[in-house]
Structure formats: structure tokens, C-alpha cells
Amino acid sequence: MTTDTIAGVDVDLDEEGFLVDPGQWTEDIAIELAHREGIASLTDRHWQVIRFMRDEYRAKGTGPPVRALARTSGVPIKELYELFPKGPAKIAAKIAGIPKPRGCI
Amino acid sequence: MRRIVILGGGTGGTLAANRLRHTLPPDEVAITVVDRNDGHVYQPGLLFVPFGLARSGELTRPRGEQLHPGIDYLVDPVDRVDLASRRVSLESGHVLPYDVLVIASGAVLAPEETDGLTGVGWGEKTFTFYDPTGADALAAALDRFVGGRFVVNVIDLPIKCPVAPLEFCFLADWFFRQSSMRDQVEITYVTPLDSAFTMPVASRRLGGMLTERDIALVTEFNTGEVDGAGGRLVSYDGREVPFDLAVVVPVHNGAAYVTRSEGLGDALGFVPTDPHTLQSSVSPDVFVIGDAAALPVSKAGSVTHFEGEVLAENITRFLAGEPLDASYDGHANCFIETGFSKAMHRLQLRRRAAARTLPRPDRGSAHEGDPPEPPGQAPLRVVLLAHPAPGPGDPRCA
Numbered sequence: 001m002t003t004d005t006i007a008g009v010d011v012d013l014d015e016e017g018f019l020v021d022p023g024q025w026t027e028d029i030a031i032e033l034a035h036r037e038g039i040a041s042l043t044d045r046h047w048q049v050i051r052f053m054r055d056e057y058r059a060k061g062t063g064p065p066v067r068a069l070a071r072t073s074g075v076p077i078k079e080l081y082e083l084f085p086k087g088p089a090k091i092a093a094k095i096a097g098i099p100k101p102r103g104c105i
Numbered sequence: 106m107r108r109i110v111i112l113g114g115g116t117g118g119t120l121a122a123n124r125l126r127h128t129l130p131p132d133e134v135a136i137t138v139v140d141r142n143d144g145h146v147y148q149p150g151l152l153f154v155p156f157g158l159a160r161s162g163e164l165t166r167p168r169g170e171q172l173h174p175g176i177d178y179l180v181d182p183v184d185r186v187d188l189a190s191r192r193v194s195l196e197s198g199h200v201l202p203y204d205v206l207v208i209a210s211g212a213v214l215a216p217e218e219t220d221g222l223t224g225v226g227w228g229e230k231t232f233t234f235y236d237p238t239g240a241d242a243l244a245a246a247l248d249r250f251v252g253g254r255f256v257v258n259v260i261d262l263p264i265k266c267p268v269a270p271l272e273f274c275f276l277a278d279w280f281f282r283q284s285s286m287r288d289q290v291e292i293t294y295v296t297p298l299d300s301a302f303t304m305p306v307a308s309r310r311l312g313g314m315l316t317e318r319d320i321a322l323v324t325e326f327n328t329g330e331v332d333g334a335g336g337r338l339v340s341y342d343g344r345e346v347p348f349d350l351a352v353v354v355p356v357h358n359g360a361a362y363v364t365r366s367e368g369l370g371d372a373l374g375f376v377p378t379d380p381h382t383l384q385s386s387v388s389p390d391v392f393v394i395g396d397a398a399a400l401p402v403s404k405a406g407s408v409t410h411f412e413g414e415v416l417a418e419n420i421t422r423f424l425a426g427e428p429l430d431a432s433y434d435g436h437a438n439c440f441i442e443t444g445f446s447k448a449m450h451r452l453q454l455r456r457r458a459a460a461r462t463l464p465r466p467d468r469g470s471a472h473e474g475d476p477p478e479p480p481g482q483a484p485l486r487v488v489l490l491a492h493p494a495p496g497p498g499d500p501r502c503a
Contacts, residue, residue, distance in 0.1 A: 061380070062401045065262040065297065066327050066341075067218075067356055071372035077329065081341045087325050090299065102303040 007032045018093070018100045022057060025097025033095045037086065046083055046095075049073055053096035063093040063101040107134045107424060110193055110201050112183055113209030113360075114140035114168040117395030117409040121207050123173045124417035131175045134424065137201060139193070141182035143167050146237060149406065152269055152442065154240035155247055155352075156280045161237035183210070186366040188388045205390050205420055208376050210363070212265055212396040212404055216355035219260055219331055226333015231351045234273065235265070246350060247280070252289030253349030255281075258338055259296050260328045261356050263375075265396055265404040270294070270354050271301060271315075272442045278318040279444030293321040295338060295346050300324060314443070328353075357404075359397055375399035381432040383416045384423070392420055407437040 001020055002013050007028035012020040017036070019025055030050060034042050042050070052073040053063050063069075066089040070077040080088035089101055109125060111118045122138050129136070144165045153159035169178050181195040186206065193201040214235055216222045222231065232243040255277060259270050274294050281287040294301060294315060301315055301322055302308040315322055329341040331353065338346040358364070359374025368387055370376050377386040378398040385391040394416050395409035402408050415433040422429055440448050 059377075060399065060401055067261045068263075068371075068373055077327075077341055085342065087327070087342075089297075089327075090325070100299075102298070 014100075016094075016100060019097040020099075022054070022097050022099075025054075029097060030095050033097075037084075037091050037095065039084070039095075042095075043083075045075065045079070049075055049080065049083060049088070049092050050096045053092050053098055057096075057098040063089065063096070063098050065089050065101060106132075107204045108202060109134060109136045109205045109207065109420065110203040111136065111138045111207040111209055112186075112193065112362075113207075113211055113395075113397065114138045114172070114178065115145060115209065115211055115395070116406045117211070117397075117413070118207065118209035119145075119168070119171045120410065120413040121209060121394055121416055121420075122176045123171075124413055125420060126173050126175050128417065128421060129424070135177065136175070137177040137179065138168075138172060139179045139181060139183060139195065139201070140168055141180070143169070143180045145171065148235075148265065149269075151234050151237065151240045152272055152276065154237070155232075155234050155243040155273075156276055157244060158276075161241050164237065183360070183362040184365070185362055186369055188366070188368055188391070191390065203390070205392065205423060206388075207416070207420070208363070208369075208385070208391065208393045208397045209395055210360035210397050212263070212357040212375070213360055214355045215358045216353075218356050218358075219328060219353075221333060222260075222331040222353065222355065224333060226331075226336075229333070230336060230349070231331055231333050231353060233353055233355055235269075235354055243352060250290075250350055252286055254291050254293065254336075254347055256293045256295060256338065256346055256348035256351045257353075258294075258326075258328055258346070258351060259354045261297055263373075263404055264354050264357050266439075267403055267405075268439065268441055270296075270352075273352060274315070274320050275318065275444040276442060278320060287319075291321065292319070293323060293346065293348075295323040295326045295328070297327045298324060311441075357396075359399075363397070371399050373399070380435070381415075382419050382429040383412055383433060384419060384429060390423070392416055392423075402435050403437060403439075405437060405439060407439050408435075411437055 003010055004013050007026065009024065009026060009029060011024045011029065014020055031042060056064050066077060066080065069089055070080055084091040093100055111122050118138055122136050126136055145168045147164045150159045150164040154161050172178055181197045181199060184194040184196050186193050191203050193203065216233065228242045232246060233239040234243055257270055257274050274292060277292055281290045300308065302311050323346055326344060327341045328338050330339040332339060336348050338348065338351065359370050363370035363376060364374040376393045376397055376399055378393040378400055379386060380400050383392050383394060385393050394412050396404040412433050419429045442448055
């Protein structure tokens with residue numbers, strides 16, 4: 001685990017750059033994390049997904065896999081890949097400041 | 106007379122009914138189990154059917170045989186649940202009022218939701234072993250297979266038995282070696298996750314198992330389309346994996362009636378549930394067990410088994426007007442078939458447990474000078490692999 005200063009806030013990151021404590025997240029941190037992922041700016045559609053990821057994490061303890069993300073966020077899978085090109089479930093989770101969705105084994 | 110209605114007569118529904126019948130007086134509480142068919146499939150056995158190690162007919166048995174006396178049993182598909190009036194409507198027109206409802210209807214395969222999967226090639230070039238029909242078709246195909254690109258793909262999560270696709274790869278490796286055709290086959294495991302093993306202990310202990318067996322790995326692959334004619338898996342981001350024979354795990358939904366029942370399920374048809382009490386989040390008189398729950402634990406019989414104790418306790422308390430207490434902590438244990446008559450036992454313990462292994466070496470350990478084991482003749486070895494169950498806030502199982 002490392003500590004980084006992002007958008008003026010000290011945050012704890014795991015070895016892959018995911019926030020260890022979702023409580024440290026701010027929207028400015030999201031913008032900076034998005035830059036690091038090659039996303040120049042966050043549109044309303046991005047924020048819709050980001051807020052949804054955080055809600056899912058609060059409700060269920062984990063971010064959703066991509067099909068569930070599309071179904072419940074209302075953003076179709078193809079669009080999710082346009083918004084978060086390198087893998088929506090993982091990248092949106094990172095930008096949303098929640099832990100990486102993992103498998104079970 | 107109070108009424109408990111249990112939707113689903115599989116692993117969870119059966120053990121819930123039997124546990125409750127054991128403790129609740131029959132003259133005070135009626136228990137009814139409903140299922141859409143009378144054939145309980147022992148699903149873990151399906152893994153072995155494609156390799157001729159089990160026959161699908163042997164894996165199915167009538168549900169009533171497992172239910173203890175004093176439990177009513179109906180074979181009648183569910184049309185929908187009306188949460189407000191506390192009634193279940195069945196397809197026959199029969200209506201079942203309830204005081205407590207248990208959703209135990211599992212998860213269903215939805216291959217039609219992946220573009221092309223059930224089109225050209227389905228059952229001929231692309232298969233699943235996750236149901237008896239598919240496992241049988243795959244067995245026939247494996248009999249005919251002369252070599253080429255053999256691809257195993259998990260399309261997306263959640264799925265039942267997350268380790269089964271990997272077990273399938275290990276068995277396929279064994280199977281082709283037994284037939285002296287392993288050199289003619291390229292086995293590739295394609296996963297939407299970023300590694301084959303994502304939990305730290307499993308990754309440490311099992312991570313080398315794919316490369317040892319010359320099984321290639323493609324990660325972060327979300328399959329958007331299966332081209333059965335051309336033999337390609339195509340991801341949403343445009344990558345392709347070519348195949349001559351593909352074994353896929355289709356996406357899973359909750360039972361269809363859950364989606365038809367207003368307010369009961371989430372967008373995939375699983376029922377939102379409190380992870381520690383197993384009471385649903387949609388209505389206090391609805392409880393959930395097993396694969397039907399929208400919970401971040403594995404969808405596995407072992408999980409269901411351990412949930413049963415908590416479920417029965419809490420339903421009993423609920424009926425008595427007492428606060429719910431007993432907490433399911435996410436633990437389970439599963440065997441992992443690794444082929445060559447070997448297995449590993451994976452145990453998820455409570456959070457404070459440390460990882461440990463038995464002192465006997467497994468196939469993955471580097472023991473210089475060990476002679477190679479002749480296939481099929483090795484004794485059964487069990488390695489205990491333990492890691493903590495996820496706690497609140499931990500990255501959890503999909």
C-alpha cells in the first residue's frame with residue numbers, strides 16, 4: 001500500500017492504484033484518476049456510472065461486473081466501453097474510488 | 106397455522122425445508138416446497154460428464170426423495186410472487202399464501218443473451234457443461250475432437266461455482282494427455298477478470314498451475330459475441346480469440362419469475378439480501394438462500410449448505426417475533442479437481458484465520474527429483490488451502 005496526494009488529498013492506494021478507503025474519495029480525485037487512465041474529461045454520462053458504482057459498493061460490498069453494470073446503471077455495454085475504454089468494470093471502479101471487483105478464487 | 110413456502114427444491118430449498126421441519130411443530134407451521142420440475146441435478150457432477158467420468162442421467166434424482174416427512178411438495182412452475190398480498194401464484198393457477206417465503210430458486214443460464222452464442226455452432230462447435238444437455242453434447246464432441254484450439258471461456262460474472270471452468274481446463278489437460286493427443290491441442294482459458302486466481306492466497310498457491318499444464322491465459326476479456334461459424338470469441342473492445350472448439354460458461358440470471366415479480370429482484374433477477382441474516386432487503390417476511398441471492402459470496406452448494414443453519418435459525422426467530430441474530434460469515438469449503446486423481450481442498454475461513462497448508466506436497470510445489478506421476482495412477486492428495494472470508498468493505502466474490 002502506498003500513500004499518494006491526489007487533488008490535494010492524501011489517499012491510500014493499493015498496488016494497482018485503487019483506493020483502499022472509499023471514504024477518502026472526492027470528485028476532484030475522480031477527475032485526476034480519470035486523467036491517469038487516459039480519460040481527458042468526465043461527462044455527465046461518466047458521472048452517472050461513477051455514482052452508480054459507489055452506490056453499488058455501498059449496497060452490496062463490491063462493484064458490479066460489466067453486464068450487471070450495464071443493466072442497472074442504464075448505460076449499455078458498448079457505451080460503457082466508449083466511456084471507459086480499457087475495461088469499464090475495473091476502470092470505473094478505480095475512478096469511483098472503490099476496491100477492484102475480484103473473483104472468488 | 107403459519108405457512109412457510111419455499112420456492113425451489115434444489116440444494117437450498119431441500120435443506121431449508123428439512124431443517125425447519127425438524128424444529129417447527131407440524132401442527133403450527135406448514136412447510137411447502139415448490140419446484141418447476143421433479144429432477145434434482147447434482148450440478149458438481151456435470152464437470153465430469155464431458156470426459157466420460159460420469160453420466161448425466163446418474164446425476165438426476167426425484168426431489169421428493171430428499172424431503173423429510175411432513176413437508177408438502179408441489180411440482181408446478183411459479184408464475185409470480187405478490188409481496189404485498191403475500192401470495193405466490195403458480196402456473197397451474199394454484200395460489201399459495203405465505204407467512205414466510207424462502208427464495209431458493211437458484212440461478213439459470215442465459216446463453217441467448219450473448220450475441221451469436223445460441224446461433225450457428227451451438228451444440229456443435231460451442232458448448233457449455235453447465236447443464237446436462239450441454240455436458241452430453243460436449244462429451245460427444247470430445248469423442249470426435251482430433252485437435253486444434255480448445256478454448257474455455259467465462260463470459261461474465263456472476264456464475265455458479267467460479268472455480269469449475271478452471272477445473273474443466275485441468276481435466277481437459279488430463280483428458281488429452283490420457284489420449285496421447287495433448288500435443289495436438291492448444292488449451293486457452295479466457296476470463297473477464299485480470300487473472301485466473303484473484304484472491305491472494307489462491308494466487309500464491311495455485312498461480313503456476315496453468316503454465317505448468319501449458320494452458321494459455323487471456324484476461325480482461327468481456328465476450329460480446331460468439332461466432333460459431335467462424336470460430337471466434339469477440340470481446341466488447343474488439344479483441345478476438347479463435348477456436349476450433351469452445352466451452353463457455355454463459356451469463357447467469359436469477360429465476361425468471363423473480364424478474365416477473367414486482368419489487369422482488371434486481372436487474373439480473375437475483376434477490377437483494379442481508380449478507381449476515383439472509384433476510385431479503387425487499388420484504389422482512391422473505392428470506393433467501395443459495396444462488397438466488399444477490400450477495401457477494403460464491404454461488405456454490407457449499408455456501409448454501411452453511412447458509413442453511415443461519416437461515417433456519419432466523420426464520421424461526423422471525424416467526425416468534427424475535428430479533429434476528431445468527432450471522433452467516435461467508436465461510437464455505439470446496440474441493441478443486443486438478444486432474445490426475447488429485448484434488449485440492451479450498452477452505453474459506455473467518456476473517457482472522459491465517460492461510461495454512463498441509464505438509465504434503467501438491468502437484469504445484471517444486472520438488473526436485475520427484476518422478477513424474479503416471480496419469481490415472483496417482484493417489485488422491487488433498488491440500489488444505491485456507492484464506493479468510495471477505496468481511497465488510499473487503500473486495501468480495503463476484
